[in-house]
Amino acid sequence: MDENKKYPKSSIFKPLRHFKYLFKRPLSHPLDTVLTAKNADYLNKNNPFRKNKLKNSQPRTGPDNLRGFHVNDWEQCIGCATCEEICPTAAIEMVPRHDLPLVAGKLQQRPVIDYGRCCFCALCVDTCTTGSLKMSKEYVFGDSNPNSFKLMPTEKWQDHEVELGYQKSEVTDLLDLKRIEMEHVSPEERVKSYIEVIRGYSKEFAKLEASRCVECGVCTASCPVQMHIPDYIRAIWEDDIEGGLKIIYETNPLPGVCGRVCTHNCETACSIAQRGEAIAIRWLKRYIIDSAPDEMYEKIFSEPVSEVINAKIAIAGSGPSSLSAAYYLRGLGYTVDVFEEKSRAGGVASFGAPEYRIPDYAVEKDINFIKKIGVNIYTNTKIGKDITLEELQKKYDAVYLGTGFFSARKLNIPGSDHPDVMGAMDFLPITRDFARGAISLEDVNVKPSVVVVGGGDVAFDVARNATRIQILKYGKANVKLTSLETLDILPGSDDEYLEGTEEYINCFLGHGPQEVVLKDGKIKGLRVTKCTRVFDETGRFNPEFDNTQETLLEGEQVFFSVGQAPDYSYIPESLKDKVIIERGKIKASQDGQVAGLDWLFVGGDIFRGPDIITGVSDGHRAAVAIDDFLYNKSKKKEQTEYMKNVREAIKFNNPDLALKPERKRTLK
Amino acid sequence: MKEMKLFLGPQHPGMHGNASVHMFVDGDIIKRSYLLPGMLHRGFEKQMERKLWVNNIALIPRVCVPEPDINEMSFAIATEKLLKLEIPERAHWIRMIILELARISAHLMAYGGIGGPTGNYTLMYHAQLDRNLILDIFEKITGARVYHQYIVIGGVRQDLPVGITKEILEFVNDLESRLVEYRDLGIDNASMIMRIKDTIMLPKEVVWELGVTGIGMRSAVGKAYDIRKVAPYARYDQVEFEVPTSSYSDARARLDIKIKEVQQSINIIKQCIEKMPEGPVRVKPGRGQSMRWTVPKGHVYAPIESSRGEFGYYMVSNGGTTPWRVGVRGASYPQGLLGIEKYLPGTRIDDAALWVDTMGICAPEIDR
The missing domain is CATH 3.50.50.60 (FAD/NAD(P)-binding domain)
Structure with missing residues (x-):
């Protein structure tokens, strides 16, 4: 329109064009498509003056990713409180539920959501460690009692099944499920000497690994000394080595040892391991010890520890x-x-x-x-x-x-009394002494081909030690490892198995040793038969063998790593x-x-x-x-x-x- | 005659949001007036300093209720600049679709809003109905109708649902065909023209004095100053659109530009849907879980074009898990707070509500 003209050009017939709206579909939504079933029920019930009852012929449902009220699968939920931690409106509170079973990796608490505060941002869903917290398509809730807006979500919403709305996907996940790779010395290099296999984290990588922790603390209860794991991981993330060292020494006076060879139940319980790779708690502890200089140890006790009790x-x-x-x-x-x-x-x-x-x-x-x-x-x-x-x-x-x-324990099978049959605890101290130079290579009795019996971590220790000595002594390794257990029930850790097989150890899993075969006074090999089961129905150790499937594992020496025994000879007769x-x-x-x-x-x-x-x-x-x-x-x-x-x-x-x-x- | 004090409060149908205008009137001419802000003051800028980068996503849309997505966009762009983060190509185009839909919805709300103070309720119903359809689309894409929390640091929260582009196209085509009706009902309607033509002027020099941007400035000065053109963000440099201007800024001219901008937004959405590539939509700002994300030291200002003008976040990070300082440039701050005090006097009582409407004033943005 021309800016100078006040009114647009028009004609007397112009209003007639509005007749076309008689034939057009109305733009407005009929009430029965807007209301949910719940709305209609509520309005019908609470308005006695309404003559025509509201119908909802086409009830409205939310779209597929609607961020409605929460549902929480209690079977999956571990009570890690990450939802409480991230909630921007502090609407989530963890409530203790001592009726829940006390098991490792789970806390006896569940989230309660205050819908007076909740802003339905779904960050709790995105950050849920297990994926148990989801949102439903329900979005209508009315009540006169303000206390009823605090709800503990379960699998159902208001006691009935609901359709699920917003759920987390790989894209929306706010956790970091992938572990920062730990650097290992390559197998070719490490078998030549006793160099430490794990190199340890650098400062940058340790901080990145520490930043994956959600501080839920489910690890603590599964640690035998209940180390304050989230606290020292936080100290690493904040680059506070001294603080981390103090926290560690509160509960563990051997962190250098535990940072390297611990069985790390904490990592098995870790909440991140529910869907991804657990935080490398053991390596992080080692990182603190490795990067703490000797002077820093003096600060653990700020005053000298003195004898105050006369005993x-x-x-x-x-x-x-x-x-x-x-x-x-x-x-x-x-x-x-x-x-x-x-x-x-x-x-x-x-x-x-x-x-x-x-x-x-x-x-x-x-x-x-x-x-x-x-x-x-x-x-x-x-x-x-x-x-x-x-x-x-x-x-x-x-x-x-x-x-x-x-003391070493040996299996009582024919030929096991031969001097070249050794137990693990007889052999391992010798290798340790050899590694620190206390005894010479010639004095270490390892033959060019060796069979190790056992499937635990110690068996792998024996096998990998034997590999190293063989390579130093003969230039090449020939180590066979046999255990009753197959890979799925192997008692040794996954790391040991992977690193061991990298170091040229041949594993014959699922076989039971029957006889040390001797020839001319020398060991020829170990006769093994297929093991059909290790544990019986009640879960007790009770192996069964299939004698038709027999193999001879050739080797000039046999190591038994089937457990260790105590030595109580020092206990006097009087006691x-x-x-x-x-x-x-x-x-x-x-x-x-x-x-x-x-x-x-x-x-x-x-x-x-x-x-x-x-x-x-x-x-x-x-x-x-x-x-x-x-x-x-x-x-x-x-x-x-x-x-x-x-x-x-x-x-x-x-x-x-x-x-x-x-x-x-x-x-x- | 003695001056009388009048209170145009938040309950008045012409008032947008929880703000009120205090007027001292002589007859029906306003002698003095000022805006009484603060009813929506929640201290957003201070609150943001206490919230994690990831948590702020839930807070910032509340800075402007009718058009929340601009907050998310400005926050995301600013953080990404500090992080030097390249986001996936598809995310840029999805962001543009969301922003333009939000712009249409905000314009429709403002355009329909004049139905309140002028008594033209048909216009308001139509506009609100169409806005409702946009909210339905938002709900399908983001899972929420108003506070979408969809544009996040590193892209958008999740990919578009299957078939939504078809629905968006259907809607914008339908709206495009009805834009002429909006003109008939509003700015080309003789009774409306009598009410809105040559009233509530925004003179050229006022623009510079107050720092008005957006439609106010484009209509008064005739300069096509639009952040999408002068400093393109997302992929606005790869789409064709015009910036409507005018040489004379009365209420009618500003509403006229609003409708023209709706048309331009429709054009942009169509191009976006055509050009949008497939691919990922989100990258993580770093390793670690979200509560331990940090942003490097630095400061940045990220302006974007809202329906009301230049809107931006100035953010300072000291390398921590929370912003160190955030400043928000609310687009309607100058015309809303200062304009009402300085330039409303001299007009009539019933023009106050129209000023608030046609200037596109958003009360929470002034209070923040």
Whole structure:
């Protein structure tokens, strides 16, 4: 229209064009297409003056990805509280539900959503670790009671089945399910020496890996010492190594060992592992220890740990559980003496686990700190020989036994008494001594072809050690590994299997050894038969063999890695009837106190087993129990405020028994 | 005669949103007036500093209720600039479709909005009906009708649902055929012209004085200043469209431009649907879970063209998990807050509501 003209040109007939609207479909929506079934019901019920009842012939439903009210699958939900954490309006609150089963990897709580605050942004759905939280197509809810807007979503909405609306997809997922790759030394390079296989994270990668953690804390309950895992991962993410180190030492005095060879139940329980790859908790712990300089250790205790309680405690053995007990007892203010039969402290960490997994410097770093706070370690002192248990009882107020399972166990099959048949615990200390240069290559008895029996981590340790020695000695490796269990039920970890097969180990899984075949006084090989089942219907170990399928695994030497045994020769006759031994383990209370001998405490493999971290937790529990036993009887020196706090912290962090998570197999 | 104080409050049908105009009148001529903001003040800028980058997506659409997507877009562009993040090609085109649909919906709301103060309710019903259809489309794409939270850092939240492009095309074609009806009902209607022609003027010099952008500036100055043209974001440089202008800014001219812009938006949507490639729609701003996303140090201003003018977020990051400082340039701030105080006096009482409408004033954006 021309700007200067005020009105547009028009004619008298122009209004007639509006007749066309008589024949047009109305633009408006009829009420019955707008209302949902619920709306119509509600209006009909609450408006008594309405004569014509509302119908909803074509009830409106939301589109497929409508962000309506939540539904939550309680079977899947683990109560990780990530939804609560991300909620921008603080509408989600986790409510404890102690009626839920207490299992590893799950917390006894479920989200409650306050629909007075909820803005239906669906970030909770996008960040849900399990994918249990979804949204429905329901969007109408009315009630006169304001408290009814707080709802605990279940699989149903208001007790009836609903159609699902918005759900997370790969695109909308806000979690990072892929682990930051850990650098390994290549198989060709690592079999030539005892170089450490895992290189460890760099600062940048450790921070990236730490940024994947959602701080839910489901890992904590499955850790035998209940380490404050989310806290130290957060410290890594915030680049606070000192803070992380302090947090770690609250619950674990052997982080350098556990950062390398822990069985990492925490990673099995990890909430990210529900749909993706678990956070590399073990490597992150190792990262803190590797990047903490020695000076930083001095800051763990800002004042020297002093003897405040006039009582002495003797510890037999210097394995992980003994060192843990020593550390905590020292922290509680006792005089602690540790007696070790071998030339170095560390027990299984120094003589069992292979050098390429946990090098000496890492063990020494942990032990040096324990020595530094005032624990006395006497090596080359065997209980029962150099000093008897009775003497210890007289000299000390309490005794802790952590002597471990250091004897080899062999299978009782024909030919197993041949001198070239060795048990794992006879062989592994030798390799460890060889790796640190204490014995020469010629003295290590490894033949050019070797058969290893067993499917656990230790069997792989034996096989991989044998590979290394063979390559050094003969230039090439020939190691066969056979176990009853097939790959899907193999007790060894996935990492060991993968790394072992990379290192040229031939695995013959699902076979049972029958006979060590001898020829002219030398071993010719191991005769094995197909194993048809390992466990019977009740889940007990009860293998069955198919004798028709027989193989001879050729080899000049056989290693048995079928378990370890304790050595109780140091227990004197006077105590033999009081110390009850059941299935190789000493019977004691939950804290490790032997019934009838209130001064005697046990821990580690001889009490609970089977791994290092459980030993550490035994040590902690026993330390607190010893304190409970001795504190009131002993004279006390004046305590500083700081030492009081240290004592309180050790007692507060006393671990409960861990929940064992169900292992998920990735190898098929 | 003694001055009388009048209160044009949030309940008045001509008032957009929760703002009110205080007027001192002599007869029916306004002598003094000022806007009373603050009813919607929620401290968005401060709240954003306390919220994680990912959580802010849920907060920012509330800065402008009738056209929430511009907030998401400006926030996303600013963050992506700080992150130096390249987003997938398809996401750019989807974003443009969403923004143009939002522009149409905002224009229809403002255009229909004059039905309130002028008594032309038919126009309002039509406009609101069409807006409702756009909201239906939004609901299908994003899962929500008003606060879509769809344009996120790194692209869009999820891909378009199957068959939605056909529905959008059907709708825009239908709307295009009815635009002439909108003209007949509104700006070309003789009774409406008597009411809106040559009233509520926005003189040229006022534009520069207040810093008015958008339709106000384009109608008063005749300059085709549009961020989509002068500093193209997304893929606006790859679509053809015109920026309608006028040389004379009265209420009618501004409404006229609104309808013309709806036509241009329809053209853009059609081109987008034609040119949009297949492919991914979202990249993650970094490794890690969303609550530990960080944005590098830096500061950035990301202006985009809203239905009311230049709208932008100025953001400062110090490398943390939350923005360190956010400033929002609300497009209707100058004409809404300052314009009412300075240039409303001299007009009549019933023109106040029309000023708010035709200038496209969005109360939460002023308060923020």
